[in-house]
Amino acid sequence: MGRGSYLPTKSSGDDGSLAVDYFTFSSSIADHLRSASLVISHAGSGSIFETLQLGKPLIVVVNEDLMDNHQSELAEELAERRHLYCARPPTLCQTIAGMDLKSLVPYSSGDATPVAKLINSSSHAMMLMSMEGIAMG
Amino acid sequence: MEKNTSRFFSNFSLGITCLIAFITLILLRVVYVIYRSGKPLNRRSPPQAIATLIVLGSGGHTAEMINLLLVLQKDRFTPRFYIAAATDNMSLQKARVLETSRADSQSGVEGISAEFMQIYRSREVGQSYVTSVWTTLVATVHALWLMIKIRPQVVLCNGPGTCFPLCVIAFIFKVVGIRWSSIFYVESIARVKRLSLSGLLLYKLQIADQFFVQWPELQRKYPRAHYVGCLM
Numbered sequence: 001m002g003r004g005s006y007l008p009t010k011s012s013g014d015d016g017s018l019a020v021d022y023f024t025f026s027s028s029i030a031d032h033l034r035s036a037s038l039v040i041s042h043a044g045s046g047s048i049f050e051t052l053q054l055g056k057p058l059i060v061v062v063n064e065d066l067m068d069n070h071q072s073e074l075a076e077e078l079a080e081r082r083h084l085y086c087a088r089p090p091t092l093c094q095t096i097a098g099m100d101l102k103s104l105v106p107y108s109s110g111d112a113t114p115v116a117k118l119i120n121s122s123s124h125a126m127m128l129m130s131m132e133g134i135a136m137g
Numbered sequence: 138m139e140k141n142t143s144r145f146f147s148n149f150s151l152g153i154t155c156l157i158a159f160i161t162l163i164l165l166r167v168v169y170v171i172y173r174s175g176k177p178l179n180r181r182s183p184p185q186a187i188a189t190l191i192v193l194g195s196g197g198h199t200a201e202m203i204n205l206l207l208v209l210q211k212d213r214f215t216p217r218f219y220i221a222a223a224t225d226n227m228s229l230q231k232a233r234v235l236e237t238s239r240a241d242s243q244s245g246v247e248g249i250s251a252e253f254m255q256i257y258r259s260r261e262v263g264q265s266y267v268t269s270v271w272t273t274l275v276a277t278v279h280a281l282w283l284m285i286k287i288r289p290q291v292v293l294c295n296g297p298g299t300c301f302p303l304c305v306i307a308f309i310f311k312v313v314g315i316r317w318s319s320i321f322y323v324e325s326i327a328r329v330k331r332l333s334l335s336g337l338l339l340y341k342l343q344i345a346d347q348f349f350v351q352w353p354e355l356q357r358k359y360p361r362a363h364y365v366g367c368l369m
Contacts, residue, residue: 025227045327046200049369073329077352110326110367115349116208118363119321122347123187123214123291 030054038101043071043086048078052107058084059099061092083107163312170311174319174346189214190289190307193221193228194297195262201295201326203235204369211239215250218287222258222299229253254283259298269298277302288316296325296333308344323349324362326369330354 001007001024013019026032033039033054041047043060051058060078062071072086079086082105087095191206193199199221211217217236221228236251259276260269280302292307294300300322310316322345324336329352332340339345340359348362356364 044200045197045325045369047197049326050200053369070325070327070333073331074327077329110351110369112205112368113208115205115323115365115368116210118347118349118365119291119293119319120210120213122321123319 040092040096043075045074048074048084049107049109052078052083053109055106057099057101057104059087059092059095060084061087061089064088078107081105166312170308171343174311174343185213186215187213187290188216188218188287189291189293190218190220190284190287190303191232192292192294192297192300192303193219193225193232194295194299195222195225195228197327198295198297198325199228199231201323201369202293203231205293205295205323206235211250214291217251218289219251219253220256220283220299220303221253222297223255224258224261225255229255256280256283256299256303259302273298273302277305280306284310290316290318292318292320293323294321294335295323296328296335298335301335301338304339304344308342319346320344321347321349323365323368324351324355326351326367328352328355332359 001022008020008022010022011017011020030050033051033056036056038059039051039056040059040061041051043062048058048060060071060075062075064072075084075086078084082103084104085095085099191202193202219229219232221232232251232253240250257272257276257279259273261272264272276299284303284306288310289307292300292304294304304320304322307316307318307320311318320339322336322339324332328336328350332350332355336348340348340362343361348359349365350356350359350362351365351367353364356362
């Protein structure tokens with residue numbers, strides 16, 4: 001799946017085993033997240049914050065192959081603030097075994113509006129400068 | 138013989154003098170551009186439409202950019218040019234969805250205010266640093282081609298390697314006088330303690346007009362950065 005070679009086996013779980021389903025892409029991932037009681041995800045910022053903003057318990061598994069191992073900083077910081085659990089592929093099992101989802105602290109969303117305002121006012125100034133440049137030149 | 142030698146030397150020293158003068162002019166211009174970049178002025182004129190380049194990286198980068206674009210004044214920052222890496226299948230799709238949904242909510246929309254383009258990737262995930270140098274050069278040539286077509290007045294980026302050649306070219310356009318632009322760099326929320334390579338380069342080379350970081354430790358380490366808190 002994805003860029004990997006492992007393919008899970010779908011199972012309905014009727015015989016008491018774990019029900020397993022998979023997809024490579026879903027445009028309605030938000031619906032799946034909403035109906036979940038636990039999310040286990042890679043530690044990408046988009047996945048993390050989409051899940052945290054829905055208030056779902058989250059275990060992130062860090063992809064250590066990325067440049068600079070950049071997923072780990074965010075995962076560890078948020079785990080320190082107790083917004084989620086952080087694991088690596090070898091430690092995922094024991095993380096699930098030892099987790100206490102009620103101890104997780106809810107995450108309150110950030111706000112991009114101040115940055116948008118800063119970009120707006122800086123661009124305005126830049127426009128004036130370039131207009132002045134044309135006037136002077 | 139002596140005449141030829143003295144003529145050669147006078148031509149040579151003239152050439153050297155011209156070269157030094159030229160290099161000095163370029164350096165002065167670069168210093169001026171860095172000095173003038175990012176400086177606010179008094180607001181007088183009414184706002185105008187600003188051609189905006191938005192650089193999309195894979196995964197979280199795109200999610201973060203879309204999060205920012207949702208609160209950015211879209212009738213000011215128009216036309217919008219989205220660039221994503223050629224091997225990134227999802228980002229342009231997500232950008233198209235964003236543009237379509239925002240166009241729907243506005244009545245009386247005329248014309249197309251967004252374009253979507255792909256660029257050769259500077260570096261693939263897991264690619265070695267050594268081969269990355271060559272692929273970055275190829276990406277730079279392609280970036281130059283796209284930038285000449287777009288000539289944006291604002292560049293928005295948040296960290297993928299794709300953005301570095303584009304920002305460098307935007308900066309060169311400023312130095313050479315092709316197009317003055319504002320380069321806004323928002324370091325990804327995933328960068329808590331260390332800057333990304335793109336961020337570090339753009340910060341050190343003073344190419345970005347405004348450099349935003351989302352975690353306080355980065356502002357302590359890089360004082361010219363603006364700390365704006367988590368955007369998501």
